[in-house]
Amino acid sequence: MTPSLNRKKTVLVVDDSPMNRELLIDIMGDEFNVVEAENGEQAVAAVLRLGLGVSLVLLDYVMPGMDGLEVLEVFQKNGWIKDIPVVMLSTESDPKYIERAYELGATDFLVRPFDANIVLHRARNTIMLYSKQRMLYGMVADEINERERDVNLMVAILSHIVEFRNGESGRHVLRVRMLTELLLTYLADKTDAYNLTPDDISLISMASSLHDIGKIAISEAILNKPGRLAPEEFEVMKTHAAVGAEMLENLPMGQGERLVQTAHDICRWHHERWDGRGYPDGLKGDDIPISAQVVALADVYDALTSERVYKPPYPHGKALDMILNGECGTFNPLLLDCLRENADDICSQVEDVSLDGNRVSDSGYTMRYVADSLAESMDEGKASREFDLMEYERMKYAFFAEMSNEIQFEYAADPSMLIISSHGTMNSGLPDIVADPIDDERMTKMFRREDLLDLDRRLRATSPENPIVNLEMKANLNGKPRRLAVVARSLWSEEDEPAYVGALGKIADVHDGRATAQSIDA
Amino acid sequence: MTLDACYALMGGNLEEVRGRLRSDERVAKFARFFRSDETYASLERSWEQRAMAEAFRAAHTLKGVSRDLGFTPLHVASAELADVLRPAKEGGAVDEAAAEKLMEDVKRAYDKTIEALNVLDD
Numbered sequence: 001m002t003p004s005l006n007r008k009k010t011v012l013v014v015d016d017s018p019m020n021r022e023l024l025i026d027i028m029g030d031e032f033n034v035v036e037a038e039n040g041e042q043a044v045a046a047v048l049r050l051g052l053g054v055s056l057v058l059l060d061y062v063m064p065g066m067d068g069l070e071v072l073e074v075f076q077k078n079g080w081i082k083d084i085p086v087v088m089l090s091t092e093s094d095p096k097y098i099e100r101a102y103e104l105g106a107t108d109f110l111v112r113p114f115d116a117n118i119v120l121h122r123a124r125n126t127i128m129l130y131s132k133q134r135m136l137y138g139m140v141a142d143e144i145n146e147r148e149r150d151v152n153l154m155v156a157i158l159s160h161i162v163e164f165r166n167g168e169s170g171r172h173v174l175r176v177r178m179l180t181e182l183l184l185t186y187l188a189d190k191t192d193a194y195n196l197t198p199d200d201i202s203l204i205s206m207a208s209s210l211h212d213i214g215k216i217a218i219s220e221a222i223l224n225k226p227g228r229l230a231p232e233e234f235e236v237m238k239t240h241a242a243v244g245a246e247m248l249e250n251l252p253m254g255q256g257e258r259l260v261q262t263a264h265d266i267c268r269w270h271h272e273r274w275d276g277r278g279y280p281d282g283l284k285g286d287d288i289p290i291s292a293q294v295v296a297l298a299d300v301y302d303a304l305t306s307e308r309v310y311k312p313p314y315p316h317g318k319a320l321d322m323i324l325n326g327e328c329g330t331f332n333p334l335l336l337d338c339l340r341e342n343a344d345d346i347c348s349q350v351e352d353v354s355l356d357g358n359r360v361s362d363s364g365y366t367m368r369y370v371a372d373s374l375a376e377s378m379d380e381g382k383a384s385r386e387f388d389l390m391e392y393e394r395m396k397y398a399f400f401a402e403m404s405n406e407i408q409f410e411y412a413a414d415p416s417m418l419i420i421s422s423h424g425t426m427n428s429g430l431p432d433i434v435a436d437p438i439d440d441e442r443m444t445k446m447f448r449r450e451d452l453l454d455l456d457r458r459l460r461a462t463s464p465e466n467p468i469v470n471l472e473m474k475a476n477l478n479g480k481p482r483r484l485a486v487v488a489r490s491l492w493s494e495e496d497e498p499a500y501v502g503a504l505g506k507i508a509d510v511h512d513g514r515a516t517a518q519s520i521d522a
Numbered sequence: 523m524t525l526d527a528c529y530a531l532m533g534g535n536l537e538e539v540r541g542r543l544r545s546d547e548r549v550a551k552f553a554r555f556f557r558s559d560e561t562y563a564s565l566e567r568s569w570e571q572r573a574m575a576e577a578f579r580a581a582h583t584l585k586g587v588s589r590d591l592g593f594t595p596l597h598v599a600s601a602e603l604a605d606v607l608r609p610a611k612e613g614g615a616v617d618e619a620a621a622e623k624l625m626e627d628v629k630r631a632y633d634k635t636i637e638a639l640n641v642l643d644d
Contacts, residue, residue: 017583019559023552062582091586113590115542
């Protein structure tokens with residue numbers, strides 16, 4: 001259990017009138033932890049600081065600076081409104097304003113004059129509704145994950161049985177599955193030619209586990225024969241592809257299912273070759289379904305890197321060379337590109353599967369896990385426990401930040417707002433929140449405006465892949481010239497074309513030597 | 523002076539406030555609190571400087587607070603003033619003559635309210 005400082009839910013009261021805030025605190029203070037904000041800017045800063053630690057926002061409309069509707073807009077734009085309910089405090093009865101607030105995602109209105117009981121009940125109900133929704137969401141997600149885990153387990157057991165006759169451990173199937181998933185992911189990044197959705201990738205990867213089920217029809221004498229197979233024995237061995245497909249065709253149920261169809265294609269065609277010289281049908285190029293093409297490549301790679309009765313395991317690099325040189329069949333050039341370009345990644349991921357190979361066989365553990373997590377969700381909601389954990393992490397983070405000799409900041413680009421989350425031990429004299437920091441006098445008194453513009457320009461010039469900016473600037477700290485090192489990271493929206501939304505970073509005083517600067521480079 | 527006498531003196535509606543705020547202690551606490559609230563001072567100051575948007579916000583806040591505490595005459599006067607000043611919120615023009623007259627009403631109501639609150643027992 002995470003240590004929690006305060007079991008009370010936190011309510012953020014946003015109102016420019018101290019009387020109004022006091023009245024709400026007086027009404028709610030016994031039951032809730034009330035955090036105050038005097039204006040819209042402080043409200044946004046409080047949510048940036050406390051995150052989902054805020055269970056409810058009570059928001060006034062008429063305020064100097066950013067008003068209630070503008071705060072709602074920020075909530076909507078940042079996606080907070082989905083997780084944090086906002087109840088508007090209102091003396092306004094203008095229908096246009098009420099309509100707009102609902103449009104922006106306000107949950108409800110508390111119309112003045114305040115009635116103590118209504119305020120309390122509405123706060124309780126709104127918080128309960130949201131936390132129940134979060135809890136249900138978590139439970140459904142957990143359930144789906146568990147179901148998927150069980151299905152995977154069944155498939156793993158089935159393929160283990162097939163391999164068991166083969167004298168193998170079942171790890172081959174796991175690794176082929178992992179390789180299939182990796183290759184398909186790289187392929188989908190590289191080209192739209194195969195219309196691979198995440199759903200397709202997961203389905204094909206799962207079906208890949210069944211690629212060798214036809215081998216249960218092959219006699220153990222041939223299957224486990226040490227040394228080379230005679231030509232007629234090899235012909236028998238080759239039938240496993242068509243036999244596996246037939247087994248699925250004759251399945252009394254599930255004929256329309258995509259999983260069965262995909263598994264069928266993989267079974268039948270995972271020994272076809274790109275040049276048309278494979279078996280059983282001699283299909284060529286993209287006549288071979290992409291599922292079977294990928295599994296064929298994964299199968300060959302894993303066969304090369306695994307020990308067999310007739311050969312030692314080849315190292316990753318050697319296996320790669322053999323495949324790319326065409327010594328082990330011919331493959332779709334696009335797939336070979338994927339293999340080549342991601343060779344290191346593939347090597348390390350497959351190693352991980354090998355080490356963790358027994359994880360799917362421990363069904364007792366899986367069942368216990370399902371039971372425990374369900375009991376937890378029913379009990380008091382795992383979701384709320386995660387929030388406790390977040391609160392704890394925040395507390396820990398805030399403590400270390402305060403103890404450091406750095407200023408830590410967050411910057412939101414729209415509306416342009418700088419939030420100093422920790423002043424550390426550096427006594428900068430800056431306020432916690434600065435709107436439009438580049439044009440703010442308190443900022444330009446301490447920093448040179450061109451340095452601020454330079455930092456802003458550099459952050460905007462970064463990309464989601466390379467978001468870090470390092471620079472030094474001169475500053476005037478309490479009347480003394482100081483050299484400061486800034487390291488910042490840009491933040492980007494999650495849209496298809498990510499937009500710059502702000503940054504976070506820290507500023508350290510490096511005037512007295514490089515030691516501090518190096519510690520922030522790490 | 524008791525809460526009842528104080529509200530009677532200013533023409534407020536104590537019963538309604540008791541029903542909403544649930545305890546006499548809370549009503550008395552915020553009634554006393556109002557004596558040092560800055561909203562009216564801010565209204566006067568911004569009106570004198572003809573800072574209309576700010577004056578609107580102050581009138582609006584005064585209207586809300588006086589409504590919460592059942593200071594009926596002050597609530598009625600400040601609500602009317604807020605309505606007249608409202609265009610300033612979006613940068614529009616204000617009927618200054620009407621506002622001037624309503625400012626006087628608000629001042630009268632405010633003074634009377636404070637006078638009553640000042641004799642409330644501490």
